[in-house]
Amino acid sequence: RIDGARLLERLRSLGELGALPGGGVCRLAFSEEDAWGRERVIGWMKALGLEVSMDAMGNVFGLRPGREPGPPVMTGSHIDTVRTGGLYDGTLGVLAGLEVVETLNEAGMTTQRPLCVAFFSNEEGSRFAPDMMGSLVYVGGMALEEALATKGIDGERVADCMQAVGACGEQAVGRPDVHAFVELHIEQGPVLEESGITIGAVERVQGISWTELTFTGVSNHAGTTPMRMRRDAGHAAMATGAFVRELVTRIGGDQVGTVGALALSPNLVNVVPNCATLTVDLRNTDNDQLTRAERELGEFIDALAEREGIQVESRQLARFDPVPFDPAMVDRVESCASALGHSVMRMPSGAGHDAQMLARVCPTSMIFVPSVNGISHNIEEFTESADLEAGANVLLQVMLDLSR
């Protein structure tokens, strides 16, 4: 059994880095705060005797050799956060991995296969799109050069920021050899809590579509310009936001849609905006419905631009099909959780995760624990200690199982 208090202490300690005055943390990918976090976790890895390596995308791996060589059983997640994030999103999976290692160290146990605890760069994607960039590059799903050239919401380039925080490793990317991957993560949604269940055995991740839209119109005077003569880029952005809600409601089912970022220019009370940029995040477990949502959005935008006399530029920031996890791996999570006496349900993931990228190269699944009030990407994000501990014990059990 893992040591719950030790896990909590590491979560608390990592939560100090980038801590926000009102609670929660800000460790945007490749920021100074992220660098502090990377350093602390690497320090812990070394203290636990893990062989630490870093790849060219800044992904970090702590290897615990097995009795036999060969591809490791891997776990891990990420330590970057959104701008106003909580203490558990990502970090739980990484620190529970370390807790598994420390538990085995204390028991003097060596597994047959090697074990590996990883943290992947820029999982959140909110500074640099796409999300899961580190694990995507790791599995060969995106060229390293393309990732390095990506510009963030602050205009900075991934390559420059990685350099600045010392995240440019030696190890090659693109052809990993992993026996199996399992990731522990908070659910970030309300399903487990509403069902009163402790463990989620994650069957699949829903499809993700991120689009950045830039509208260009003509700035003009808010008082003197008749409505018929306006080419109002801001109005186009807001009409798109209203449409996203209408579209998502009409499609129904699992469909969700969010306009999370929006900026107007020149952004003044009495000037009709000449430029507006916004992001649209659409998700569905059903890829056909997701594609339909994207198509309808595109049609709406084109008609809107035509009607309003403005230009529109559409840039895809991320597009991932729904990812099914390996059924045997899902079964394994379910049976390990049951064997430990925890209530468990099979469920999809609403969020994107590094596990969905690892699923391209090895049998993969995830372990979810409940989020209080279903809140995440919020400084109030919280999971009960008992649930954190339960999740870490299921992770230990699944890894032991896989490493035989």
Add this chain to the structure above:
Amino acid sequence: RIDGARLLERLRSLGELGALPGGGVCRLAFSEEDAWGRERVIGWMKALGLEVSMDAMGNVFGLRPGREPGPPVMTGSHIDTVRTGGLYDGTLGVLAGLEVVETLNEAGMTTQRPLCVAFFSNEEGSRFAPDMMGSLVYVGGMALEEALATKGIDGERVADCMQAVGACGEQAVGRPDVHAFVELHIEQGPVLEESGITIGAVERVQGISWTELTFTGVSNHAGTTPMRMRRDAGHAAMATGAFVRELVTRIGGDQVGTVGALALSPNLVNVVPNCATLTVDLRNTDNDQLTRAERELGEFIDALAEREGIQVESRQLARFDPVPFDPAMVDRVESCASALGHSVMRMPSGAGHDAQMLARVCPTSMIFVPSVNGISHNIEEFTESADLEAGANVLLQVMLDLSR
């Protein structure tokens, strides 16, 4: 007759200060660029022999004594701009005033009444609301202390910025003694151009209503949060933007409405915004219709907040009733323009102007000249040289008329 080339040269020269790379200018009120502009215009005033004074609100007055003492015939406008402004908005009225003075100086003419050329602080209002703040304080319509305590869109206080740019004058505000006021300004709208007419005799200014709305919801994960559980402050802002267009279209007539500024927090692609701030600029020549628009907006916001489970805070940034100008003054503008052989029409103003504040204390009117394509608050703002000259000559004529 005024010297058109000299007027153009001063417009060009002032346009150098705060010039933007792509054309146009940025001289936001009480910014460093505004300070440069203030200094240059004060220099010109002194070179023309005007007695320069500055009041406690930073309004600057250049007095040309008459044969008799007493309240002056005043002209003027402003030299601050929006963030991406043109070269004519405001500056024309100030520099044409100087041109009137220089023309009289050259002719060796002394008028019976004193003349005064003024520029008023922070007319645009886009950094610090309300608009026309300087002239409003000058006429006693807003307490000096309230104006000084106003915080701008960048969080800076008027008093601190005025101090920094040396705009704190000695002269008291609130009880000006002015014989009459006439302001030359570009129309900033399409009416004169579409009518093929050179001079507008401005009969009234439409009512202005500025509201800042702040929505507070709950940030959450864009992928995991079911639509039914969202308290999306960003959606509320965008729905309000869409409503403003619908409302304005439904009211029709002169009603215009603009959401010029909008900001989301934390403003990230995959986070449901917990906070959104936006401005609504509503205008109408008919105060009843403007009041109706405000009421309907308020009702919409309340219902929206209730439905979406979010809080809303509403702050009035500016509210001015429509202002009628003195009929005899409007007649005078019309007859002077005709006497000089220009085509002229009576018309309302869509923009707010310092003249509407001066109208509280003395007979007032305005002279409009055409804006090419009706564009203003845009770096492309342009008025033909012949029209600038025509306007300045009408100003000269009206001032001579008034100063007898």
